[in-house]
Amino acid sequence: MGTYLVRRAFHSFISLAGLLVLVFFLARLTGDPTNLYLPLDATLEARAEFTEKHGFNDPIYVQFGRYLVQLSQGDLGDSLMKARPSIDVVLEAFWVTLSLAAVVVPIALIGSVVVGALAAYRPGGAFDRIGTIAALLGASAPDFWVAITGIILFSLTLGWLPTSGYEGNIVYWIMPVTVLLIRPFGLLVQVARGSMLSVFSSAFVKTARAKGVKERSVIFVHALRNAMLPVITVAGDQAAGILNGAVIVETIFGWPGVGKLMIDSIFNRDFAVLQTSILVTAIAIFTVNIAIDVAYAFLDPRIRHN
Amino acid sequence: MTDQKAPILEVRNLAVGFHTAAGEFDAVKGISFDLYCGETLAILGESGSGKSVSASAVMGILDSPPGFVRGGEAYLDGENLLKLSPSKRRDLMGEKIAMIFQDTLAHLNPVYTIGWQIAECFRVHRGFNAKDAMARSIDLLDRVGMPDPERRAGDYPHQFSGGQRQRIMIAMALALEPAILIADEPTTALDVTVQAQILDLLIDLRNERNMGLILITHDLGVVAEIADRMVVMNAGEIVEQGPVRQVFANPTHPYTKRLMAAIPGRGEFREVLPLPEGDAPKAILEVRDLAKHYGITGGMFGTSTGQTVKACDGVSFDLYAGETLGIVGESGSGKTTVANMLLRLTEPTRGTATLDGKDIFSLAGDELLRLRRRFQAVFQDPFASLNPTMSVFDIISEPWLIHRDVMPKNRYRERVVELLESVGMVADHAERYPHQFSGGQRQRIAVARALALEPEIIICDEAVSALDVSIQAQIIELLADLRDAFGLSYLFIAHDLPVVQELADRVIVMKSGKIVEQGTVVEIFTNPQERYTIDLLGASPIPDPEKMLDRRQRRGISV
Numbered sequence: 001m002g003t004y005l006v007r008r009a010f011h012s013f014i015s016l017a018g019l020l021v022l023v024f025f026l027a028r029l030t031g032d033p034t035n036l037y038l039p040l041d042a043t044l045e046a047r048a049e050f051t052e053k054h055g056f057n058d059p060i061y062v063q064f065g066r067y068l069v070q071l072s073q074g075d076l077g078d079s080l081m082k083a084r085p086s087i088d089v090v091l092e093a094f095w096v097t098l099s100l101a102a103v104v105v106p107i108a109l110i111g112s113v114v115v116g117a118l119a120a121y122r123p124g125g126a127f128d129r130i131g132t133i134a135a136l137l138g139a140s141a142p143d144f145w146v147a148i149t150g151i152i153l154f155s156l157t158l159g160w161l162p163t164s165g166y167e168g169n170i171v172y173w174i175m176p177v178t179v180l181l182i183r184p185f186g187l188l189v190q191v192a193r194g195s196m197l198s199v200f201s202s203a204f205v206k207t208a209r210a211k212g213v214k215e216r217s218v219i220f221v222h223a224l225r226n227a228m229l230p231v232i233t234v235a236g237d238q239a240a241g242i243l244n245g246a247v248i249v250e251t252i253f254g255w256p257g258v259g260k261l262m263i264d265s266i267f268n269r270d271f272a273v274l275q276t277s278i279l280v281t282a283i284a285i286f287t288v289n290i291a292i293d294v295a296y297a298f299l300d301p302r303i304r305h306n
Numbered sequence: 307m308t309d310q311k312a313p314i315l316e317v318r319n320l321a322v323g324f325h326t327a328a329g330e331f332d333a334v335k336g337i338s339f340d341l342y343c344g345e346t347l348a349i350l351g352e353s354g355s356g357k358s359v360s361a362s363a364v365m366g367i368l369d370s371p372p373g374f375v376r377g378g379e380a381y382l383d384g385e386n387l388l389k390l391s392p393s394k395r396r397d398l399m400g401e402k403i404a405m406i407f408q409d410t411l412a413h414l415n416p417v418y419t420i421g422w423q424i425a426e427c428f429r430v431h432r433g434f435n436a437k438d439a440m441a442r443s444i445d446l447l448d449r450v451g452m453p454d455p456e457r458r459a460g461d462y463p464h465q466f467s468g469g470q471r472q473r474i475m476i477a478m479a480l481a482l483e484p485a486i487l488i489a490d491e492p493t494t495a496l497d498v499t500v501q502a503q504i505l506d507l508l509i510d511l512r513n514e515r516n517m518g519l520i521l522i523t524h525d526l527g528v529v530a531e532i533a534d535r536m537v538v539m540n541a542g543e544i545v546e547q548g549p550v551r552q553v554f555a556n557p558t559h560p561y562t563k564r565l566m567a568a569i570p571g572r573g574e575f576r577e578v579l580p581l582p583e584g585d586a587p588k589a590i591l592e593v594r595d596l597a598k599h600y601g602i603t604g605g606m607f608g609t610s611t612g613q614t615v616k617a618c619d620g621v622s623f624d625l626y627a628g629e630t631l632g633i634v635g636e637s638g639s640g641k642t643t644v645a646n647m648l649l650r651l652t653e654p655t656r657g658t659a660t661l662d663g664k665d666i667f668s669l670a671g672d673e674l675l676r677l678r679r680r681f682q683a684v685f686q687d688p689f690a691s692l693n694p695t696m697s698v699f700d701i702i703s704e705p706w707l708i709h710r711d712v713m714p715k716n717r718y719r720e721r722v723v724e725l726l727e728s729v730g731m732v733a734d735h736a737e738r739y740p741h742q743f744s745g746g747q748r749q750r751i752a753v754a755r756a757l758a759l760e761p762e763i764i765i766c767d768e769a770v771s772a773l774d775v776s777i778q779a780q781i782i783e784l785l786a787d788l789r790d791a792f793g794l795s796y797l798f799i800a801h802d803l804p805v806v807q808e809l810a811d812r813v814i815v816m817k818s819g820k821i822v823e824q825g826t827v828v829e830i831f832t833n834p835q836e837r838y839t840i841d842l843l844g845a846s847p848i849p850d851p852e853k854m855l856d857r858r859q860r861r862g863i864s865v
Contacts, residue, residue: 203412206367211478212399213430215392225417300417301462 008293012286016279020071023278024064024271032056033080033269054080067275076279077272081265086272090261090280096166097250097257098284101242103177108184109235113228116192117219120200131189138186147179147252164254176253180246184238191234195227202226228299236292240285313340314485314518315364315403320378320388322356322363325371333359335542336378341486341518346509348521348533348550350565352774353745356542357522361488363388365405366395382486401431404479408491410471414463420474421447421459427481446477450507468637469500473507480511487512488520493528497636497801502845505532524774526569527804527847530554531854538562551851568779569849570804589624590762590795591648596621596657597819598643617643619819621657625763630789630796632810632827634803634842640819641799645767648797649683650674679709682756686768688748692740698751699736702726705758712759725754728791729784746777753784757792765797770805782809803846807831815839 034050042050051057055066070077076087112135119131154175155163165172199205200223208222245259258277265273297304322334334356341347351357362368364380364387380387382402387395407413415423424443428434434442440459447455450473463471472492479487489508493501509532512519521533529536529550537547538561546559557563598618618640625631633641646652648659650666658665661680669677685691692701702722706713713721723733729750740748749769756764766785770778786809788794800806806813806827813830815823815838823836834840848854 201369203407203409204415207407207413207475207478208415208426209367210365210399210405211427211430212396212401213426214396217430222415222418226415302416302464305462305465 004293005290008290012290016282016286019282020275020279021064023275024067025060027266027269027271027274028060028063030266030269033271036269037080076276079265079270079273081268081270081273086270086276087280089273090258090277093256093258093261093277094280094284096255097243097245097259100176100180100246100249100255100257101239103173104180104184104242105235105239107177108181108188108238109231112185112188113192113224113231116189116194116231117196117224117227119189120193120196121219123197128193132193135186135189135193138182139190140186141182143179143183144248144252146182147175147249150175150179151252164252166253166255176246176249176255179253180242180249184235184242187238188231188234192227192231195230196223199223199227225299229296232292232295232299236288240288243284243288244281311343313342314382315341315520316379316381317360317364318379318381320360320363320380321376322359322368322373323376324373332376333373333542334363337537337539337542337544338378339537339544339547341520343485343518344512344516345534346512346519346521346532348523348529348536349539350523350526350529350536351539352524352565352776354541355539357539358490360539361405361490361520361522365403365488366399367405397431400427400479400484401482402484403486403488404482404484405488405490406472406475406479406492408494410468410475410495411463413475414471416463419460419462420466424459424474424478424481427478431482443477443481446481447474450474450477450480450511451503452477467500468496469504472496472500472504476504476507476511480515483515484517486518486520488522490522491524492521494523494525498803498847499636499841499845501528501847505847508532525847526554526565526775526849527854530849530851531847538565554849554851564776566849568776570775570779570782570802570808588626590627590661591625592658592660593624593644593648594622594658594660596644596647596659597655598640598647598652599655616819618647618654621816621819621821623814623821623824625795625797627762627795628789628793629811630798630809632806632813633797633799633816634801634806634813635816636801636842638818639816641816642767643819644816645683645765645797645799649681649765650678675709679705679712679759680762681765682759682761682763683765683767684749684752684756684769686771688745688752688772689740691752692748694740697737697739698722698726701740701751702736702755702758705755709759721758722754725757726751728757728788729754730780744777745773746780749773749777749781750784753781753788757788760792761794763795763797765799767799768801769798771800771802778805785809803831803843815842 033054034047034056038046038050048057055063058066067077076085078084079086079089082089115131115135119128122128151163154161161171161175204226205218205223208218213222243258245257245262247259247263249255250257250260258281262274262277262281264270265277317340318338319336320334320338321332321336324331324333337356337360339347339349349357349360359368359373362373363375366387368375375388378388382398387398387403390398414420421440421443424446425434425436425439428439428442429436444455444459447459452458452470452473458466463474466474475492487508492508493504496504505528508519511517521528523529533550535548536550536553538545538553538559540561546553546557546562553562554566557566596618597616597620599614599616602613602615621640621644623631633644635641643652647654648666654667657667659667661677664673666677696704699719699722702725703718706718719736722736726733726735731747731750731754735743735747735751740751743751752769769785770781773781782805785796789796796809798806798809810827813825813827814821815830815836817838822838823830823834830839831843834843844857848857
């Protein structure tokens with residue numbers, strides 16, 4: 001396992017390096033920041049001074065070389081917009097997104113597995129029918145629509161919840177978390193149900209019944225652990241999606257998360273912030289993937305022994 | 307042996323149905339039988355006879371839906387199992403009646419340790435704490451002959467061999483000392499030597515605990531080896547029952563008679579093809595020093611660890627025109643690796659195979675393509691080896707699309723019909739799809755496909771192993787007829803010795819990638835020289851109760 005993790009980390013590092021190169025050059029295709037940051041009637045001298053100061057007058061490979069040197073010293077560059085280290089700006093935003101994901105993903109995972117397992121236990125039964133339809137609705141509901149409708153209903157009409165904002169109080173969390181939850185929850189219920197259905201027809205479930213094991217234990221001890229692998233895979237994918245920025249929810253509810261930051265940094269041609277936020281989210285996603293592999297190995301000894 | 311007291315299990319008029327797309331299907335049509343303490347009752351039948359379904363129904367683990375118990379009773383200690391409430395029934399499962407299965411890898415939960423799975427019986431039924439339950443499961447593992455039980459209790463099912471896994475299943479089933487053990491094809495997936503050990507263990511435990519053992523099997527040899535009484539099932543009905551020796555000696559029902567007649571390898575040997583006389587008899591295929599080693603990779607960059615597995619290690623033999631060369635061996639002996647290398651599906655590590663003066667392993671491109679038409683193959687699983695989306699016509703004619711010069715397109719239809727007829731099928735079958743055929747029919751289609759290119763050599767890799775005895779006999783007969791009609795040579799790979807005895811001229815015995823012994827079929831079967839061959843033959847059950855009794859007594863097992 002140890003060697004395996006080192007190998008995975010090494011592979012991730014290579015991918016990361018490739019990603020950095022790509023982002024560095026692609027970001028500079030978005031245009032010249034000078035036009036954006038200086039007034040339209042700025043003098044040529046002012047322009048020259050701006051490009052000189054931020055190093056935009058050098059050939060792009062020189063800029064890239066400088067970036068690598070800074071990177072090797074742990075300096076990710078300053079934000080053009082906010083004039084402070086990009087890493088600080090990104091980590092602030094990332095923390096917001098991470099806390100959203102940390103609430104949403106565990107609820108989606110645990111809830112959907114229980115619902116999916118019970119639905120699969122009696123396929124075609126009332127619980128299964130209602131659960132399957134609800135899951136399909138959830139998986140296909142457009143989140144921006146749910147968010148806006150939620151604001152109209154719960155904030156404007158009923159006045160129960162704030163329309164937007166990001167503060168410690170739990171009422172600010174209810175709508176963003178719910179909106180973010182709906183789609184992964186629906187999707188994961190479908191995956192969990194399908195996975196449990198096939199596990200219920202497997203031979204070892206028969207063996208457990210032939211031993212006189214109680215049904216609750218057949219479902220949640222014998223079957224569930226075997227059915228978890230596909231669920232974990234999809235859950236990891238969903239977690240990666242949220243970590244990459246829940247742009248719509250962050251924008252509608254005014255949460256200063258990393259998705260919103262990335263979009264803004266593209267519009268602002270704030271290259272350092274863009275590069276750093278992609279670096280940070282990529283590291284997070286690689287970490288999620290490695291965590292999934294570890295979870296696999298924990299759940300299934302056959303993977304551990306390979 | 308048989309207790310003359312009341313039976314411990316009485317099954318009366320048990321009927322089981324299945325809901326299918328075409329309506330209800332009667333899988334078991336009202337069967338009745340008794341089981342007594344300390345006896346082994348064999349339920350013998352081919353696939354689809356309803357033997358496993360009946361046992362599942364008694365055990366309460368029928369796949370439901372689509373299966374359902376239509377009627378009947380199963381009395382255990384005076385209580386009708388089929389009418390008990392689920393919770394009462396659960397109390398009896400494992401406690402009074404237990405079951406073991408064929409596919410032990412699928413029937414053990416892959417994500418829990420085997421110690422945990424055995425201990426679960428004590429936790430569920432006796433309320434033991436985890437520690438005491440584990441101690442008991444270690445004792446049980448020891449009892450069923452698991453080496454180093456304390457350590458192995460912490461291992462997972464995939465870390466054991468098939469035979470060891472069946473021992474684990476037995477330990478689990480017998481944990482609470484049930485009065486009845488149902489064994490559903492317990493040794494079918496095992497090598498013969500392991501099969502003999504498991505059967506010995508079952509009999510030993512049956513005697514020790516005076517339990518009633520129900521043995522569900524398709525194998526007459528196994529029945530002859532350990533059963534006291536037998537029930538013969540066909541199409542959901544019991545066609546015959548009685549003491550094993552009586553049924554073997556005087557089968558009364560036509561189905562039983564047919565079954566007995568279909569048993570392969572009943573002592574008659576094929577008249578061995580005389581090897582060509584003269585100074586140098588010419589083999590059509592000369593295999594020399596064939597080997598396949600697999601390197602084990604690992605570490606950070608997936609590099610070689612320097613260890614190798616020798617799947618095949620220096621195998622040499624000749625194949626003559628018109629002969630059948632049997633390759634026998636247990637799983638892991640390398641027999642299939644030999645086939646795969648000759649078919650160029652796996653590249654050999656070293657060695658040569660000369661056909662017409664050319665080494666087939668050095669061929670490439672067009673030459674390789676031309677070689678392939680001379681070598682065809684029939685594989686074990688006719689359900690997997692035929693593409694389900696192609697019609698039979700497409701399947702049989704596909705080789706001609708690859709080898710364009712063999713057959714003009716306007717003759718495809720006519721030739722497919724000829725081939726179908728030569729394997730005992732009819733022209734109408736060409737338009738159907740594989741799923742519309744039975745296993746035996748599919749294997750005929752696979753043979754027809756192999757014949758399409760008019761090969762000289764057909765490699766049959768366990769080609770009859772997945773088939774029922776009566777179907778097996780038909781396919782063996784078909785292969786023999788085709789060999790004689792077209793002068794084919796077969797490389798006939800099988801783990802089942804009687805089948806090889808039936809069809810082969812010469813036999814190679816393989817073990818751990820090497821040839822242990824080779825000779826004519828008469829030499830190998832009547833006068834084996836090597837210890838391994840003797841053991842292999844000794845472990846293979848003979849469908850003859852008298853011979854088996856004799857053999858068992860020599861092994862020191864009382865029946």
